[in-house]
Amino acid sequence: VIAEPEGKLLRGLTTLGDGEQWAIKPQQLDETGRLWSPGVRSGVKPGSEYHMTEYFGPILGVMTAKTLEEAIELQNAPDYGLTAGLHSLDAGELELWLSKVQAGNLYVNRGITGAIVG
Numbered sequence: 001v002i003a004e005p006e007g008k009l010l011r012g013l014t015t016l017g018d019g020e021q022w023a024i025k026p027q028q029l030d031e032t033g034r035l036w037s038p039g040v041r042s043g044v045k046p047g048s049e050y051h052m053t054e055y056f057g058p059i060l061g062v063m064t065a066k067t068l069e070e071a072i073e074l075q076n077a078p079d080y081g082l083t084a085g086l087h088s089l090d091a092g093e094l095e096l097w098l099s100k101v102q103a104g105n106l107y108v109n110r111g112i113t114g115a116i117v118g
Contacts, residue, residue, distance in 0.1 A: 004032065020043040026059060045063075081104065
């Protein structure tokens with residue numbers, strides 16, 4: 001990260017919300033506090049701090065949805081939405097997702113980089 005984490009990024013790297021657990025716990029890797037291993041948290045709940053906060057760091061939260069419609073609602077809930085992606089071979093799923101998702105950059109059946117590249 002560009003500077004030693006503080007505030008929301010530090011919480012994201014070190015603090016789990018209710019019902020969350022680390023699938024891969026991030027670790028600080030050097031004395032500067034700027035080098036961290038990636039972290040993956042599971043059990044992120046709809047409306048939780050982790051769901052509704054944009055973190056610029058090596059952490060990923062996993063949520064589950066029973067239907068594509070529910071997944072789209074979860075995806076559209078935060079105020080931010082730079083990038084979104086879907087992998088599917090079902091034309092109906094793709095049509096539904098493309099008609100309802102709210103994000104700046106949409107990716108279908110390809111890698112999701114977080115920005116338009118090339």
